[in-house]
Amino acid sequence: MSPNTRGGAFIMALYLIFLMLPIYWLVNMSLKTNFEINTTVSLWPQAITFEHYIKIFTDSSWYSGYINSLTYVVLNTIISISLALPAAYAFSRYSFVGDKHLFFWLLSNRMAPPAVFALPFFNLYSAIGLFDTPWAVALAHCLFNVPLAVWILEGFMSGVPREIDETAAIDGYSFPRFFVKIFMPLIASGIGVAAFFCFMFSWVELLLARTLTATNAKPIAVTMTRTVSAAGMDWGLLAAAGVLTIIPGALVIWFVRNYIAKGFALGRV
Amino acid sequence: MDKPVNNRAWWLVAPVFAIVAFSAIIPIMTVVNYSVQDTFGNNQFFWNGLGWFQELLDPSTELGGRFFDALWRNLLFSGIILAIQVPLGILVALSMPRDGWRVAATLVLMALPLLIPWNVVGTIWQVFARADIGLLGYGLNALGIPYNYTGDTLSAWITIVVMDVWHWTSLVALLCYAGLKSIPDAYYQAARIDGASRWAVFTTIQLPKMKRVLLIAVLLRFMDSFMIYTEPFVLTGGGPGNATTFLSIDLVKLALGQFDLGKAAAMSLVYNLIVLALCWVFYTVMTHSGSERPEQGSAA
Numbered sequence: 001m002s003p004n005t006r007g008g009a010f011i012m013a014l015y016l017i018f019l020m021l022p023i024y025w026l027v028n029m030s031l032k033t034n035f036e037i038n039t040t041v042s043l044w045p046q047a048i049t050f051e052h053y054i055k056i057f058t059d060s061s062w063y064s065g066y067i068n069s070l071t072y073v074v075l076n077t078i079i080s081i082s083l084a085l086p087a088a089y090a091f092s093r094y095s096f097v098g099d100k101h102l103f104f105w106l107l108s109n110r111m112a113p114p115a116v117f118a119l120p121f122f123n124l125y126s127a128i129g130l131f132d133t134p135w136a137v138a139l140a141h142c143l144f145n146v147p148l149a150v151w152i153l154e155g156f157m158s159g160v161p162r163e164i165d166e167t168a169a170i171d172g173y174s175f176p177r178f179f180v181k182i183f184m185p186l187i188a189s190g191i192g193v194a195a196f197f198c199f200m201f202s203w204v205e206l207l208l209a210r211t212l213t214a215t216n217a218k219p220i221a222v223t224m225t226r227t228v229s230a231a232g233m234d235w236g237l238l239a240a241a242g243v244l245t246i247i248p249g250a251l252v253i254w255f256v257r258n259y260i261a262k263g264f265a266l267g268r269v
Numbered sequence: 270m271d272k273p274v275n276n277r278a279w280w281l282v283a284p285v286f287a288i289v290a291f292s293a294i295i296p297i298m299t300v301v302n303y304s305v306q307d308t309f310g311n312n313q314f315f316w317n318g319l320g321w322f323q324e325l326l327d328p329s330t331e332l333g334g335r336f337f338d339a340l341w342r343n344l345l346f347s348g349i350i351l352a353i354q355v356p357l358g359i360l361v362a363l364s365m366p367r368d369g370w371r372v373a374a375t376l377v378l379m380a381l382p383l384l385i386p387w388n389v390v391g392t393i394w395q396v397f398a399r400a401d402i403g404l405l406g407y408g409l410n411a412l413g414i415p416y417n418y419t420g421d422t423l424s425a426w427i428t429i430v431v432m433d434v435w436h437w438t439s440l441v442a443l444l445c446y447a448g449l450k451s452i453p454d455a456y457y458q459a460a461r462i463d464g465a466s467r468w469a470v471f472t473t474i475q476l477p478k479m480k481r482v483l484l485i486a487v488l489l490r491f492m493d494s495f496m497i498y499t500e501p502f503v504l505t506g507g508g509p510g511n512a513t514t515f516l517s518i519d520l521v522k523l524a525l526g527q528f529d530l531g532k533a534a535a536m537s538l539v540y541n542l543i544v545l546a547l548c549w550v551f552y553t554v555m556t557h558s559g560s561e562r563p564e565q566g567s568a569a
Binding site for chain 1: 360537
């Protein structure tokens with residue numbers, strides 16, 4: 001690709017140090033005792049302790065937060081991708097009445113501020129009895145993830161030549177069989193990228209997840225706010241919980257690392 | 270476009286339409302309903318017409334003043350964010366290693382901040398920037414630079430801007446990197462033969478190729494910074510005073526904090542309309558620049 005300058009490696013090193021420094025500090029804090037955090041500022045723990053991690057893994061009110069978060073994230077990803085696949089196909093292959101307006105309207109929902117929807121969602125999901133379940137959050141996150149999935153998948157599908165559809169039809173494939181057997185494998189990387197983005201945006205969102213849950217489906221992000229107690233902030237525990245929320249994201253990135261750049265361009269380069 | 274007209278394609282779009290309509294239209298109708306009513310509590314509402322909107326759009330009232338303050342603050346924030354992140358993102362993308370294991374390692378490290386829950390981003394920077402326990406806050410104060418993001422407006426703004434740069438510059442960089450990767454090597458060889466300078470290669474080959482992804486980057490970064498909530502909420506709670514109270518923070522304070530449903534609903538609608546209008550402008554520019562170059566949209 002680009003003719004790299006000699007300064008490139010230097011700039012990149014500086015940038016990566018800037019990115020890693022705050023994360024390093026968080027990990028550092030999570031391995032210190034609260035006494036050490038509050039009394040000294042040191043670049044590494046003087047006495048490494050795993051007490052905060054042990055507490056999270058043994059206290060069900062802590063680890064259930066992770067389970068709740070992952071539940072609604074996975075539900076949301078499945079719903080978003082399965083609904084977006086046929087829609088993206090329609091947008092990439094046909095023109096129909098109102099398609100441009102519909103596409104813009106979908107896109108505009110990706111851009112709508114969640115703060116606007118917090119209160120009406122609370123009313124809506126309370127009224128239909130889904131409040132405080134993972135389904136409420138999974139459905140609420142569809143507001144921005146479904147349009148995003150349609151957008152990404154449409155970009156990837158437009159790259160598949162239309163002749164393939166026609167050939168399959170001549171060969172006697174029914175549309176559903178063609179779609180599952182031939183078309184989906186062709187855009188497998190696009191589906192992976194779209195799933196990655198749905199996972200990402202559902203995993204990082206807090207405002208709606210917090211508004212739509214109380215006790216049973218409480219996400220980890222909300223559990224973390226409990227570290228404020230009468231005795232002051234439990235910084236070590238907060239840092240350990242933070243480190244653990246980074247890990248699922250890091251794993252997912254590792255799996256899609258070869259598609260990341262393409263995916264971030266939403267399949268449109 | 271030469272796509273065949275087929276209105277039965279609506280059946281394929283119907284499920285998406287249904288779920289997004291359920292998630293968008295019903296709530297918005299609730300908001301419209303609240304925005305024209307007032308309440309004395311006890312679930313008793315009465316008609317207030319356009320009263321809330323008049324109050325909201327008049328900067329001399331308390332509500333209007335508060336709204337316009339938050340709006341300007343948010344526009345200033347989005348402007349600063351774009352002015353830093355777009356050039357920095359391009360620079361980082363140009364500095365990507367060319368091949369080998371270093372590319373994968375760099376990509377993974379770069380993408381890491383994007384996958385951290387937004388409240389944890391706030392927590393990371395809280396822990397990092399606090400003057401008593403944080404490396405940054407403690408270090409700056411030890412160097413004799415007065416820095417306290419909970420008490421000083423300038424410190425709070427700098428912290429939030431740096432936090433956002435930390436959080437999102439990689440998105441711009443990854444988008445630009447994807448654009449750069451799509452440039453055939455032949456272009457560079459031709460430039461070398463012509464003896465083009467580094468700057469000429471950038472302005473005539475790389476920048477035009479990145480135009481489309483840069484538009485997506487600007488759109489996403491502008492919209493997301495315009496609705497930023499969680500990170501500054503965790504870090505500063507909108508303070509000191511109201512110095513970092515952006516639109517979404519103000520709206521949530523009004524709606525869920527004070528339960529001023531009528532005012533909050535009117536503000537929601539105006540806020541949403543601003544977003545919709547800006548989104549339309551970006552979308553028009555994007556589709557327009559796409560139609561100039563018919564080879565675009567070819568992926569995979």
